[in-house]
Amino acid sequence: MIMGKRIGVYGGTFDPPHLMHLLIAEEALEACELDEVWFLPTYQPPHVQEKHARASAEERSDMVELAIEGNDRFKLCRLELERKGKSYTVDTIALLRERYPDDCFYFILGADMVDDLPTWHKVGKLSEMTAFIAFNRPGYPESHPDFADVQYIEMPLVDLSSSFLRERLKMGRSCRYFLCDTVINYIKERGLYAN
Secondary structure, three states, X not given: OOOOOEEEEEEEOOOOOOHHHHHHHHHHHHHOOOOEEEEEEOOEOOOOOOOOOOOOHHHHHHHHHHHHOOOOOEEEOOHHXXXXXXXXXXXXXXXXXXXXXXXXXXXXXXXXXXXXHHHOOOHHHHHHHOEEEEEOEOOEOOOOOOOOXXXXXXXXXXXXXXXXXXXXXXXXXXXXXXXXXXXXXXHHHHOOOOO
């Protein structure tokens, strides 16, 4: 029997995608012996009502593609962008398993989200379909819910967020070494985050 790939699915708004996103994906690859990490930009995150992407779905997808360029183990998965509207992780994982039945999927999330898992749509069904890879974040102790398989990975203590970078860009400050040069150029060309 041929075994499929071990694939980490890393969902997020990626608004914009920054170097910490790439570090998390790389650490998950190594620590969990994954074959690939698929970056899954959300169209509209169902669990965060007030969070609306500043860049369009197409722009965020383009920026992810630029950010992961050159790493053949990182892939862009446009599934939720193509479906539009709210996408629930359970539906996304079910569709991925249907399309790639030989592969095994692991959902990557922050330690801060593990405590929220009980509120996720059909989390019981989701937990039957996937294990979770949680990256440690300062101030969030490891939590092991009895309904889900959660493996924690250690991350360097770098506090970097897309909202911090959007604010820097809005003020005209440099984001070099926080973002890939190709992503910075894309943002400048389109005037993203200026207002």
